[in-house]
């Protein structure tokens with residue numbers, strides 16, 4: 001059972017990782033995008049952390065919904081609605097009665113796929129989400145799964161997002177949204193280890 005408290009811990013840790021790596025994420029977005037991914041995510045996660053800090057007794061659905069709304073309203077950029085949709089779908093799934101983490105994450109992944117129209121191999125955050133959610137479902141998520149998924153974006157040509165305008169020039173660069181998603185799932189591993 002995934003609790004509201006675990007979700008709050010998870011997303012607070014994710015916010016800390018985003019704040020620490022804000023400049024790095026924007027640097028990754030500079031050669032293959034517009035250099036704002038770290039700033040976008042930091043703006044959103046600062047709002048998430050502020051909102052969560054005021055909600056000490058919230059249930060799981062409320063936590064996910066709060067996160068979704070903060071990300072959708074504050075991030076801007078492609079990543080805001082995509083991460084926002086992920087948390088909105090988790091809010092919906094938890095409201096429908098599930099507290100099972102693999103089921104929640106599968107709903108989030110389906111939401112990102114539907115919203116962005118991308119698939120694994122397109123050099124986006126989905127190149128992390130797809131293998132990580134499969135690993136969670138198989139109860140095999142570890143740091144290596146995450147690192148391998150993030151690194152897999154480096155040789156890819158992008159099919160979606162700003163990096164897709166670059167064609168072969170995107171080769172050799174990590175996808176910034178894949179890296180931030182790596183932080184999201186590292187924070188989840190750290191939460192589960194507690």
Ligand code: ADP
Pocket residue numbers: 029033034036037040041076077078079080082112115116117118123124125126160161162175176177178
């Ligand atoms: P923007 O590109 O609007 O400046 P960000 O820089 O915040 O937005 O986010 C860029 C990231 O969003 C990319 O690195 C990629 O991982 C992700 N992304 C962009 N388009 C899509 C999409 N259609 N599906 C999934 N992820 C996407």
Ligand code: MG
Pocket residue numbers: 029033034035036037077
């Ligand atoms: Mg950008």
Ligand code: MG
Pocket residue numbers: 034036077078
């Ligand atoms: Mg932008």
